[in-house]
Amino acid sequence: xxxLLEEESHLGILEKFEHLKYKTFIGQNEIKGVRGSGxxxxxxxxxxxxxxxxxxxxxxxxxxxxxxxLSYQATESEKNxxxxxxxxxxxxxxxxxxRMSPPSSEKDNRAKSDIKAARYNMENKIPxxxxxxxxxxxxxxxGLGLITEETxxxxxxxxxxxxxxxxxxxxxIVLQIQDLSHITQTEKESIIKSRIGHSLFKDxxxxxxxxxxxxxxxxxxLLIASHxxxxxxxxxxxxxxxxxxxxxxxxxxxxxxRGYISINKEGFxxxxxxxxxKAVSLFQLNQNIKLNILxxxxxxxxxxxxxxxxRNR
Numbered sequence: 001x002x003x004l005l006e007e008e009s010h011l012g013i014l015e016k017f018e019h020l021k022y023k024t025f026i027g028q029n030e031i032k033g034v035r036g037s038g039x040x041x042x043x044x045x046x047x048x049x050x051x052x053x054x055x056x057x058x059x060x061x062x063x064x065x066x067x068x069x070l071s072y073q074a075t076e077s078e079k080n081x082x083x084x085x086x087x088x089x090x091x092x093x094x095x096x097x098x099r100m101s102p103p104s105s106e107k108d109n110r111a112k113s114d115i116k117a118a119r120y121n122m123e124n125k126i127p128x129x130x131x132x133x134x135x136x137x138x139x140x141x142x143g144l145g146l147i148t149e150e151t152x153x154x155x156x157x158x159x160x161x162x163x164x165x166x167x168x169x170x171x172x173i174v175l176q177i178q179d180l181s182h183i184t185q186t187e188k189e190s191i192i193k194s195r196i197g198h199s200l201f202k203d204x205x206x207x208x209x210x211x212x213x214x215x216x217x218x219x220x221x222l223l224i225a226s227h228x229x230x231x232x233x234x235x236x237x238x239x240x241x242x243x244x245x246x247x248x249x250x251x252x253x254x255x256x257x258r259g260y261i262s263i264n265k266e267g268f269x270x271x272x273x274x275x276x277x278k279a280v281s282l283f284q285l286n287q288n289i290k291l292n293i294l295x296x297x298x299x300x301x302x303x304x305x306x307x308x309x310x311r312n313r
Contacts, residue, residue: 012047013070014144017129018163019046021143022093022222022250024134028056031131031139045231054131056139058103060114069117069147071129072158073139074098085132095142098130100156118156122147127161201225204242213246213291214261214269215284224253228300230308243296251283261285262309263301267293272310 025031032052033040040050054061054071061071074084084101088094102118103111121128130142145158202225211218226248231239238244248256255261255275262270269289271280280286293301 016046020141062117073131075133098158212249214252217249223247226253229303244300259308259310
């Protein structure tokens, strides 16, 4: 049975897909790296090495030398496979099911390999990242999916899955860690905390204040548990400390995570002078917004102001 923990980057990329759910990408820069640079996406708080979410060449993305499908780009163009996605509602935000059609061209020498890899995902219950190609150069992240069956026609059926909400998946991860023989029990406990920490972290933040810290949006499904001091720079204790985070809507999470906004010692919003006036207006930001900040937040906010917040030097 495949063990996700054997490849930290694989699990990290899946966690990143879940974190980016609902985000729309224009171009390839945040999916596979800057065009023409020859470089992949750099390491981040989820993935410890250079990586890409999808190669944007074909629907199935099977990393070279791997047994599994990492991600899938669904399209609904008649030139490809027609309607593939059954949406949960007319807003086309969440999917109920995807009919994942494998490559069928006789000239496609990767088709057999892709089909074999998809079956490997299905047999080992390995989630895949899902992108929806809205138009040329425009993709939206739909989170994660799980291949549950292969039809008689060779179509793979994919249903949505959440690492945070899927107790069986979390339990399997814990069991896999406990089965490792080359590390100590203390190290096992540390890995367990870091791997399931995102789920626990959000649950704890929801109990503390179940809405966006900045705009008050309270749709739990859209709220993101955003670390103040980035995950990659935090200790195991800091990663689970509820004072090292806020619940934010996707827009304000992106701004905070990338350092375009921060919070000063008095609790007022700080806006980067690298953010143009149009964006400030669009995201309804102003420096008179005052947040309820606890003393325990300040240590992490100081780090954010000094190391994450962007400003002209």
